Amino acid sequence: MTLIATRPEPGEARPYTFPDLQRVTVAGGTVIGAHLPGQLLASAMLMLDAGAARETAGREGTATVLAKSLEEGTRRRDSAAYAIALESLGAELSPSVDWDTFRVGVSAPVPQLLDAVRLAAEAARTPKLDPADVARVRDDEVTALRMDWAQPGPRADAALRADLFGSAERFGRPMHGDPTSVAAVTVDDVLAFHQSWMRRPGVLLVAGDLDTLDLAALGEAAFAGTEGDPLPVEPPLGVPVRDHRRVILVDRPGSVQSTLRIGHRSPERATPDYVAMTLAATVLGGAFTSRLNHLIREVKGYTYGIRGSYAMSRRFGRFEVAAGVQTAVTVPAIVDTLGEIGRTQRDGVTEEELAVARSWRAGQLSVEMQTPGSIVGALSTLVLYGLPDDYYPRLRRSYLETPIAEVSAAAAGHLHPHGLTLVVEGDAAIIRDELVAAEIGEIVDAQL
Amino acid sequence: MTSPSAPVVATGYPWPIETTRLANGLRVVVSEDRTAPVVCVNLWYDVGSRHEPAGQTGFAHLFEHLMFEGSQHVAKTEHMRLVQGNGGSLNATTNPDRTNYFETMPAEHLELALWLEADRMGGLVPALTQETLDNQREVVKNERRQRYENVPYGDAWLRLLELLYPPGHPYHHATIGSMEDLNAASLDTFKAFHQQYYAPNNAVLTVAGDAGPAEVFALAEKYFGAIEPVPSIPPAPSGQVGEQPARRETVTAAVPAPRIYLSHRTHPFGTKGYDAITVLAAVLGNGRGSRLYQRLADGKRIAQPDYIGSYGVDLAHAPAPLIITATAKDGVPVEELEGGLGEVVGSLVTEPVTEDELARAKALLTTAWWRQVSTVGGRADTLSRYATQFGEPEAAAYRLPQWLSITADDVTEAAELTLKPESRVTLTYVPEEKA
Numbered sequence: 001m002t003l004i005a006t007r008p009e010p011g012e013a014r015p016y017t018f019p020d021l022q023r024v025t026v027a028g029g030t031v032i033g034a035h036l037p038g039q040l041l042a043s044a045m046l047m048l049d050a051g052a053a054r055e056t057a058g059r060e061g062t063a064t065v066l067a068k069s070l071e072e073g074t075r076r077r078d079s080a081a082y083a084i085a086l087e088s089l090g091a092e093l094s095p096s097v098d099w100d101t102f103r104v105g106v107s108a109p110v111p112q113l114l115d116a117v118r119l120a121a122e123a124a125r126t127p128k129l130d131p132a133d134v135a136r137v138r139d140d141e142v143t144a145l146r147m148d149w150a151q152p153g154p155r156a157d158a159a160l161r162a163d164l165f166g167s168a169e170r171f172g173r174p175m176h177g178d179p180t181s182v183a184a185v186t187v188d189d190v191l192a193f194h195q196s197w198m199r200r201p202g203v204l205l206v207a208g209d210l211d212t213l214d215l216a217a218l219g220e221a222a223f224a225g226t227e228g229d230p231l232p233v234e235p236p237l238g239v240p241v242r243d244h245r246r247v248i249l250v251d252r253p254g255s256v257q258s259t260l261r262i263g264h265r266s267p268e269r270a271t272p273d274y275v276a277m278t279l280a281a282t283v284l285g286g287a288f289t290s291r292l293n294h295l296i297r298e299v300k301g302y303t304y305g306i307r308g309s310y311a312m313s314r315r316f317g318r319f320e321v322a323a324g325v326q327t328a329v330t331v332p333a334i335v336d337t338l339g340e341i342g343r344t345q346r347d348g349v350t351e352e353e354l355a356v357a358r359s360w361r362a363g364q365l366s367v368e369m370q371t372p373g374s375i376v377g378a379l380s381t382l383v384l385y386g387l388p389d390d391y392y393p394r395l396r397r398s399y400l401e402t403p404i405a406e407v408s409a410a411a412a413g414h415l416h417p418h419g420l421t422l423v424v425e426g427d428a429a430i431i432r433d434e435l436v437a438a439e440i441g442e443i444v445d446a447q448l
Numbered sequence: 449m450t451s452p453s454a455p456v457v458a459t460g461y462p463w464p465i466e467t468t469r470l471a472n473g474l475r476v477v478v479s480e481d482r483t484a485p486v487v488c489v490n491l492w493y494d495v496g497s498r499h500e501p502a503g504q505t506g507f508a509h510l511f512e513h514l515m516f517e518g519s520q521h522v523a524k525t526e527h528m529r530l531v532q533g534n535g536g537s538l539n540a541t542t543n544p545d546r547t548n549y550f551e552t553m554p555a556e557h558l559e560l561a562l563w564l565e566a567d568r569m570g571g572l573v574p575a576l577t578q579e580t581l582d583n584q585r586e587v588v589k590n591e592r593r594q595r596y597e598n599v600p601y602g603d604a605w606l607r608l609l610e611l612l613y614p615p616g617h618p619y620h621h622a623t624i625g626s627m628e629d630l631n632a633a634s635l636d637t638f639k640a641f642h643q644q645y646y647a648p649n650n651a652v653l654t655v656a657g658d659a660g661p662a663e664v665f666a667l668a669e670k671y672f673g674a675i676e677p678v679p680s681i682p683p684a685p686s687g688q689v690g691e692q693p694a695r696r697e698t699v700t701a702a703v704p705a706p707r708i709y710l711s712h713r714t715h716p717f718g719t720k721g722y723d724a725i726t727v728l729a730a731v732l733g734n735g736r737g738s739r740l741y742q743r744l745a746d747g748k749r750i751a752q753p754d755y756i757g758s759y760g761v762d763l764a765h766a767p768a769p770l771i772i773t774a775t776a777k778d779g780v781p782v783e784e785l786e787g788g789l790g791e792v793v794g795s796l797v798t799e800p801v802t803e804d805e806l807a808r809a810k811a812l813l814t815t816a817w818w819r820q821v822s823t824v825g826g827r828a829d830t831l832s833r834y835a836t837q838f839g840e841p842e843a844a845a846y847r848l849p850q851w852l853s854i855t856a857d858d859v860t861e862a863a864e865l866t867l868k869p870e871s872r873v874t875l876t877y878v879p880e881e882k883a
Contacts, residue, residue: 002674003570005521008559010534014485014658038483040818071736079746083736084804090811092735108815136749143705143778144754150600150704254702256593288528298525301586304594324594356533363535366486367552370823 016366018392019207019375024215029201029223032383034375035210042208043107043372044117046124046222047380049231050102050197052175053315060170061141061177062189063102066198067095069137069190070104073128082123091116093123099175099313100384102198107373110212117204118221124198125225131187138185145179152252152259152324156425159248159446160261163421164318171237171316200228203383207375236268237316241419245441249432250425250448258330258426260306262337263320264416269312269385275398276410277310282357283349284308284340284411285321289356291340292321302326302333308341310414314384319415327426331434334424338417338440345415348408361399365392460817460848465831465841466661468668472677473649476668477831477841478661481824487657489561490550490828491569492836495645497625498544498618498684498765503632506588506625509542510633511641513584515549516540520571524580527564534560537825544619545763546836552825555658559667565653566671569646573639581635592624600703601877608711611695611873612769618685619766647678652835657824687766689713696874705752706782707775709875710789713767714760714866718838720850724862725760725770727854730809731801732793733758733772737808739795740774744788750780751788764837770866782878796863801856810852817848 019034036042055062071093073079086093091108104124108116148154158174165172173181204222206215241264252259267273278286285292285308292306306323321341325333349357369375382391422440424431436443466478497508518524531538531551538551551561596602606622613620653672655664692713715721733740733756740758744751755775761768772793776785820826831841 011556013556087735087737088808090815301583304591359535360532
């Protein structure tokens with residue numbers, strides 16, 4: 001048997017294109033549509049400037065309770081009738097909340113999209129919000145959060161966030177709140193949030209076959225009965241970083257793995273270094289062949305996977321490494337992780353590694369953007385950060401062409417190995433002494 | 449009868465399908481679609497954890513990991529670097545039935561993907577070392593910790609399989625395997641495993657997206673044509689399972705709330721009986737309009753709304769499981785939840801499914817089907833499945849119309865036949881007392 005020994009050369013690449021965009025202004029709002037000819041499914045998302053950042057202190061989770069209350073009936077029909085009307089179109093509502101936005105998404109076969117958007121708007125704009133229902137949804141959400149917080153991860157995430165942004169600040173508290181803050185949410189909080197933030201038109205994003213879809217009709221359905229101007233955007237929070245490391249221990253007795261969340265603050269999404277930072281983080285912890293995954297999974301066998309990345313929103317960003325490692329190797333895994341972060345900050349990236357990062361990031365813009373849902377997600381990025389319609393072709397070129405010196409400079413300037421917070425969620429009785437002996441940084445016990 | 453709003457669907461696969469078979473037995477399926485400049489290469493090997501003998505549980509899956517660690521002309525770690533470094537996404541999965549490998553690439557890298565797949569089909573053994581085996585064994589043990597041991601209810605699937613299928617049945621043990629067997633895995637066993645099952649005549653290669661059949665057939669011949677077939681590949685043990693009594697297990701563990709899983713053996717995936725189960729599962733437990741949600745999460749309000757549902761696990765080589773699950777709301781005794789679940793499941797026999805319920809379930813299944821085939825990766829995997837399990841990729845087109853042809857009577861009959869309490873498996877988790 002003879003296998004072909006030589007690796008084949010690539011064929012000729014077809015030019016990259018992002019779907020054609022159409023904009024329609026109707027009923028006080030804007031519809032942005034991406035044309036996907038021949039697609040049998042279509043997606044739509046109503047995006048409102050009503051994110052978690054707008055919640056009142058101590059009532060974190062208000063927007064999430066509202067999101068989950070939208071399907072408890074509208075002024076026109078009760079919850080059972082609503083569910084059956086929507087699901088009989090083959091559609092399901094996906095309301096979600098992030099720091100900057102409140103999103104109500106639906107996808108359905110193309111002929112059903114208009115009716116699905118009408119129902120989505122009915123829930124978003126005119127929910128019944130019966131006090132007894134809202135209170136029950138709130139209680140269910142407290143229970144759901146307790147379920148979620150019983151898994152490894154959410155407590156570690158909360159500890160890292162509190163340390164980086166300050167537990168008294170909204171951005172220092174979990175995006176969807178915690179069991180205590182959600183328990184404190186009142187029916188009036190939820191009604192007031194809807195009244196204050198959900199009645200402006202917002203933006204409707206649509207991806208599908210625009211030869212068949214009527215963007216104006218979709219917009220009229222989404223914006224009916226709305227009023228008000230767009231809200232001003234508040235300035236970024238800045239990037240304070242400590243000059244020493246801190247280790248926060250979150251006890252999880254009996255845990256067979258230690259969950260690591262290691263990070264520091266970083267610039268917001270609008271930073272001019274966005275592409276260079278993304279490429280540097282891809283080399284460090286983004287790709288499967290990244291420095292972290294190679295060393296800690298493939299060479300050492302300490303983990304099933306480890307990732308490092310920058311997450312950026314309108315007003316802030318943060319660098320974070322996340323992994324679950326076997327309890328017995330907690331300290332060696334941390335030491336190796338710190339070593340790779342430090343090396344990347346100090347020495348930058350190599351041409352060979354950068355080539356992988358460039359091609360991967362560029363290729364993902366086609367490979368991971370095949371569905372209406374993923375295209376709607378891409379449109380939301382354009383709207384949220386005020387990016388131009390030809391942003392994705394430009395982003396692709398930047399990934400391929402940003403000079404290596406800029407990428408290494410981004411690593412040097414935006415990684416802070418000596419200012420990291422290291423959250424370790426695991427069996428404290430087993431790992432504490434070793435963590436102390438390793439002298440990674442001051443050790444504190446999480447106050448959760 | 450379908451609802452007036454549901455589109456009439458004559459086919460679930462409106463793209464072209466071309467097939468050929470190489471002299472060495474490799475089946476090649478091509479589904480051309482030039483819409484986007486991306487292409488998916490997908491391979492199904494007809495080997496899964498159902499083939500594993502006693503003492504070798506977890507080997508098919510551990511082997512899947514080894515397939516990424518280099519082959520005759522591909523150095524260790526190169527596989528991932530070449531796929532991602534050319535813009536692609538890749539992965540592989542193992543289940544009781546089969547093992548699949550797939551990468552979606554910018555279309556100009558089609559040939560690279562085929563070369564990589566051929567090299568590890570035909571040339572893995574020379575590159576397999578003890579060091580690689582030891583490393584990936586640790587990675588898999590970490591996967592087991594992360595996905596099954598370190599999360600509340602994480603071992604439910606492992607326990608359900610043991611309750612559903614008797615010892616010796618190919619589905620009795622879970623694909624992840626046991627720590628003991630993983631520790632005992634020897635290099636020679638893995639070399640033999642590859643030589644036995646990773647043969648062109650035991651695989652289907654599907655290419656979907658920006659590539660045409662003539663080009664793909666020629667490239668398949670070029671890269672895979674020289675790989676020798678394996679003359680007699682032993683089949684997995686029979687999936688026949690006789691009458692089984694009702695079984696029950698209660699687990700006291702560090703879980704945040706009581707949870708119940710009810711499960712039944714139904715029919716193999718691909719049969720009309722299983723199509724009825726698929727529609728039944730959607731009527732019973734898919735979405736807020738389902739019977740379970742309406743009656744237990746809404747209605748009686750004894751179940752947590754985020755954790756209630758039912759679904760079939762699409763296994764093809766034995767009666768596949770239907771799983772029904774609910775988690776108690778605060779203060780609700782687990783007995784009350786089990787009583788409620790039993791009533792709703794029983795209602796499928798005593799209260800015939802209405803046309804509205806049927807139409808809702810079919811509309812959701814229709815969207816789910818189109819979502820599955822909305823990417824070249826989803827299409828390639830679907831065609832590989834139908835070619836592997838039913839001998840013809842074209843059979844993929846029938847699934848959606850067959851779901852849509854299920855009647856209310858079919859669902860009632862399926863419920864009567866398969867959801868009997870006398871053959872029910874009941875797995876209950878209760879929180880341990882806090883010290």
